[in-house]
Amino acid sequence: MTENSIAMTILIFLGVAIIMVPLGKKLGLSSVIGYLLGGILIGPFCLQLTGRDAADIMHASELGVIMLLFLVGLELEPQKLWQIRKRILGLGLSQMLLSIVGIFIVFYVAGFGLQKSVIIALCFAMSSTAIVLQTLKEKNLFRTVSGESSFSILLFQDIAVIPILALLPFLSKSQKAIAQADHEKVLLHYIPEWLQPFTVIGAVLILILLGRYIFIPFLRFVSRSGLNELLTAASLFLVIGVSELMISIGLSPALGAFIAGVMLANSEFRHELESNIDPFKGLLLAVFFVSVGATINFDIIASKPVFIFTAAFIVLGIKAAVLFGIGKYYKMNNEQSFFLAFALSQVGEFAFVLINFSAGLFLIDYQANSELMAIVAITMCISPLLMIFKEKILDKRFIKQKSEENVELGIIKQRKIIIVGFGYFGSTVGRLLKANGIRSTVLDNDPDRVALLRSNGFNVYYGDATKPALLRSAGIEEAELLVICLDDPEKNKFLVDYVKENYPDIKIFVRAKNRLDAYEFLNKKVDNIYRETLGTAVDMAVDILKENGMRKYTARRMGKRFMIIDKAMTRRLAKEKDENMVTFTLRETLEREAQLLALDSISFEENHWSGDDDDDK
Amino acid sequence: MKKTLVLFAHPYFEHSTTNVRLLECYEAMQNVTFRDLYEDYPDFHIQAFRERKRIVDYDRIIFHFPIIWFGLPPLLKLWIDEVFDMRWIAEGQHNILSGKDAVIVTSVGGSESNYTREGKYKTTAEELLTGLCVSLDINNIDLKNTHIIYNADNLEEEQLEDYCKELSQILNTE
Numbered sequence: 001m002t003e004n005s006i007a008m009t010i011l012i013f014l015g016v017a018i019i020m021v022p023l024g025k026k027l028g029l030s031s032v033i034g035y036l037l038g039g040i041l042i043g044p045f046c047l048q049l050t051g052r053d054a055a056d057i058m059h060a061s062e063l064g065v066i067m068l069l070f071l072v073g074l075e076l077e078p079q080k081l082w083q084i085r086k087r088i089l090g091l092g093l094s095q096m097l098l099s100i101v102g103i104f105i106v107f108y109v110a111g112f113g114l115q116k117s118v119i120i121a122l123c124f125a126m127s128s129t130a131i132v133l134q135t136l137k138e139k140n141l142f143r144t145v146s147g148e149s150s151f152s153i154l155l156f157q158d159i160a161v162i163p164i165l166a167l168l169p170f171l172s173k174s175q176k177a178i179a180q181a182d183h184e185k186v187l188l189h190y191i192p193e194w195l196q197p198f199t200v201i202g203a204v205l206i207l208i209l210l211g212r213y214i215f216i217p218f219l220r221f222v223s224r225s226g227l228n229e230l231l232t233a234a235s236l237f238l239v240i241g242v243s244e245l246m247i248s249i250g251l252s253p254a255l256g257a258f259i260a261g262v263m264l265a266n267s268e269f270r271h272e273l274e275s276n277i278d279p280f281k282g283l284l285l286a287v288f289f290v291s292v293g294a295t296i297n298f299d300i301i302a303s304k305p306v307f308i309f310t311a312a313f314i315v316l317g318i319k320a321a322v323l324f325g326i327g328k329y330y331k332m333n334n335e336q337s338f339f340l341a342f343a344l345s346q347v348g349e350f351a352f353v354l355i356n357f358s359a360g361l362f363l364i365d366y367q368a369n370s371e372l373m374a375i376v377a378i379t380m381c382i383s384p385l386l387m388i389f390k391e392k393i394l395d396k397r398f399i400k401q402k403s404e405e406n407v408e409l410g411i412i413k414q415r416k417i418i419i420v421g422f423g424y425f426g427s428t429v430g431r432l433l434k435a436n437g438i439r440s441t442v443l444d445n446d447p448d449r450v451a452l453l454r455s456n457g458f459n460v461y462y463g464d465a466t467k468p469a470l471l472r473s474a475g476i477e478e479a480e481l482l483v484i485c486l487d488d489p490e491k492n493k494f495l496v497d498y499v500k501e502n503y504p505d506i507k508i509f510v511r512a513k514n515r516l517d518a519y520e521f522l523n524k525k526v527d528n529i530y531r532e533t534l535g536t537a538v539d540m541a542v543d544i545l546k547e548n549g550m551r552k553y554t555a556r557r558m559g560k561r562f563m564i565i566d567k568a569m570t571r572r573l574a575k576e577k578d579e580n581m582v583t584f585t586l587r588e589t590l591e592r593e594a595q596l597l598a599l600d601s602i603s604f605e606e607n608h609w610s611g612d613d614d615d616d617k
Numbered sequence: 618m619k620k621t622l623v624l625f626a627h628p629y630f631e632h633s634t635t636n637v638r639l640l641e642c643y644e645a646m647q648n649v650t651f652r653d654l655y656e657d658y659p660d661f662h663i664q665a666f667r668e669r670k671r672i673v674d675y676d677r678i679i680f681h682f683p684i685i686w687f688g689l690p691p692l693l694k695l696w697i698d699e700v701f702d703m704r705w706i707a708e709g710q711h712n713i714l715s716g717k718d719a720v721i722v723t724s725v726g727g728s729e730s731n732y733t734r735e736g737k738y739k740t741t742a743e744e745l746l747t748g749l750c751v752s753l754d755i756n757n758i759d760l761k762n763t764h765i766i767y768n769a770d771n772l773e774e775e776q777l778e779d780y781c782k783e784l785s786q787i788l789n790t791e
Binding site: 557560561564 | 660662664
C-alpha cells in the first residue's frame with residue numbers, strides 16, 4: 001500500500017470506526033472492541049489500508065490518552081478523593097499488588113526473566129477504564145456497591161500508571177534509550193546539574209502553583225470574553241501545553257495532564273473543560289484504539305497460538321480470582337463479587353501505553369511487544385463475553401441477593417441535584433439547601449458571580465446550561481432533581497423541553513415568571529412550578545390586611561387559603577385552554593383575570609369549597 | 618372490615634423508632650386509608666372543608682400519635698378544632714360523625730408506673746386523653762379501644778413485635 005495523505009488516513013480510521021462501533025454495539029460489544037476490530041480490519045493482515053504509518057498514528061493519538069488522564073484528574077476533586085480514600089487504597093492496592101505478584105510468579109516461572117516478568121505483571125494488572133466505565137454507565141451501576149468498588153479500583157490503577165510511567169525508565173539499562181530520551185528534554189539542559197534530580201518534585205510544585213495562580217485566572221479572563229470557541233481553544237491549549245512542558249523537562253506528559261486536571265477539579269470551569277475536552281479525547285482515543293488494532297501482528301499470533309491464548313486465559317483467571325477474593329474479603333455478596341471479578345479481569349488500554357512505552361525504552365523487544373499487545377487485545381475482546389456469561393448464567397443462581405443492595409440508610413436521602421441559574425432566585429434555593437447540608441451542583445453563566453460564590457464554598461460551575469454538553473458533564477444522566485431558576489422564561493422552557501425529552505425520569509422544579517408561564521409548564525407536564533410573583537405578593541397582601549385591623553393569624557390563614565385556591569385554579573385554567581393554546585394575547589390574559597376574579601367570589605364563600613379536590617393524594 | 622381512616626400525627630417522626638414499626642401494621646390491611654397529618658399540613662393550614670367531605674366516607678377513625686408534654690400533638694388538636702363543628706352537636710342537628718367508631722393508639726416515653734396516681738406524674742395516661750375522649754363522646758363516636766404503649770423510646774424488638782400483634786388484633790376484631 002502506498003503512503004496515504006494525512007487526510008486520507010484519518011478518513012480511513014474514522015470511517016472504519018463509524019462502521020464497526022455501531023456494528024459491535026448491535027452485538028453487545030463495547031465501543032473499544034469495535035475500534036479494535038475496525039483496526040484489525042484495515043490493518044496489514046486484512047484489507048491492508050494502512051501503511052507502516054499506523055504505529056506513527058498510534059504515537060500521535062496517544063494525546064488522547066493524555067486527555068483521558070486530564071479528565072480523570074478533573075474528576076478527582078481532592079475532597080471527593082478524601083472521602084473514598086480507604087476504599088480506593090484498600091481495594092485498589094490489594095488488587096494491584098496481588099495481581100502483580102500472581103502474574104509475575106506465573107511468567108517468571110515460565111522463564112521470562114526477571115525484568116520482563118516485572119513489566120508484564122505491571123502492564124497486565126491494569127484493567128480497562130474505558131470498557132468498565134462504559135459497562136457501568138450502560139447498566140446504570142454507578143451507585144451500587146459493585147459499581148463503586150469497580151470505580152475505586154480503576155481510580156487507583158489510573159493513579160498507579162503515573163508512578164509506573166515515571167519508574168520504567170529507571171528499569172532500562174540501555175544507554176541508547178536514555179540518550180534518546182534525553183534528546184527530547186530540551187529544558188533540562190538549562191538546569192544546573194545538581195538541580196536535575198529534583199525536577200520531578202519541582203515540576204509538580206510548579207504545576208500546582210500554575211494551576212492555582214495562572215490557569216484559573218487565565219480561564220476567567222477568557223470566559224469574560226463570552227466566546228465559547230475561545231474557551232475550547234484555551235482548554236486544548238492548557239492540556240497540550242502542559243504535556244509539552246512535561247516532555248521538555250523529561251517527565252511523563254500523562255503525569256502533567258493528570259496534575260493539571262486535579263488542580264482544576266476544584267475550579268468553576270471543571271464541567272466546561274470536561275465538555276470541551278471530551279469530544280477531542282473521544283476522537284483521539286478512537287483513533288488510538290483503531291491504530292492499536294491495526295498494529296496487532298497476526299503472524300505472531302498464528303505462529304504461537306497456544307502460547308498467546310493460554311497466556312490470555314491465565315491472566316484473566318488470575319485477575320478474576322484476585323478480584324473475587326477481594327470482593328469476598330470486603331464482605332460483598334456473591335453477585336457483587338462476581339461482577340467485580342468479570343468486569344475488571346480484562347487488561348486495559350493503559351497496558352497498550354505501558355507496553356509501547358517499554359518498547360520505546362528497549363525494555364522489551366518487538367516480538368514480545370506484539371505478543372503482549374495480542375494478549376491484551378484478546379482479553380479485552382473476551383471481557384464482554386464474560387459479562388454476558390455472568391448475567392445469563394450466574395445471576396440466575398444468585399438473584400435472591402439482589403434486593404440487599406437497595407437498602408437505604410438514614411431518613412434524609414441525598415439525591416443528586418443540579419441547580420441551573422444562581423441569580424437572586426436560584427441562590428436562595430441553593431442557600432437553604434446548603435444550610436441543611438444538601439449538596440447540589442450549580443451551573444451559572446456569569447463568571448464574576450461564579451468566582452464569588454466559589455470563594456464562599458459553593459459547588460458552582462461556569463457555563464451555558466442550555467448547552468447539552470455542559471448538562472451532561474454536570475451529570476444530568478445520574479441526576480434525580482433538576483432545579484431550573486434562569487431569569488429568562490424562554491430558556492427555562494427550552495430546558496424543560498430538552499430534559500423532558502431526553503431524561504424523562506428527572507424530577508423538574510421550575511421557576512415561572514407569572515401565571516402565563518405556569519400555564520405553559522403545566523401543559524408540559526411539570527408538577528413543581530414556582531411562580532415568583534405569587535408568594536411575595538400574597539405576603540404583602542396579608543400584611544395589608546393586618547394594617548386594616550384583621551387579626552394576624554386570620555390574615556395569614558386567608559393568605560394561605562388564597563394560595564391554595566389560586567394554584568388549583570391555575571391548574572384548571574391551564575387544562576381548559578390546553579388544546580388551542582398558542583400564545584396569549586393581551587385580551588385573553590384579561591379574560592382570564594376576569595374568570596379568576598369571578599371564581600374568587602365563589603370560593604371564598606364559607607362552606608363552598610371549590611378547590612381542585614383531585615390533586616391531593 | 619370497617620372502612621378505616623388513620624390520622625397519624627407526629628411532629629418528630631424522624632426520631633421515632635417505635636412508631637415506624639407500628640405504622641407497618643397498617644400497610645397490610647385492607648380498607649385502611651393512612652394519613653400523616655404533619656406531611657399533609659406542614660404549614661398548619663388545615664383544609665377543613667376537604668376534611669369534612671372526606672370523613673363522611675369512613676366508619677372508623679384511628680387517632681395515632683405520641684403524647685408529648687402530656688398532651689396531643691398540636692396539629693392533631695388543631696385538626697379537631699378546625700374539622701369538628703360545634704353546630705353538629707346542637708339539638709336537632711344532623712351530626713356526620715354520629716355512630717362512627719374510634720380507636721386511640723398512643724405512645725409515651727415514661728414507664729407505666731410513672732403514669733399512676735402514686736407515680737412520678739401523679740396522673741394516668743388515660744386522664745391525659747380526657748379532652749379527646751370527651752370530644753369523641755359528645756359527637757356520639759364510640760371509642761372502642763385505647764392502646765397505650767409505655768416506654769416507647771427504648772423497646773426491645775420482641776416487645777415491639779408483641780405490640781404490633783396487639784394492634785393488628787384490635788384493628789381486626791371489628
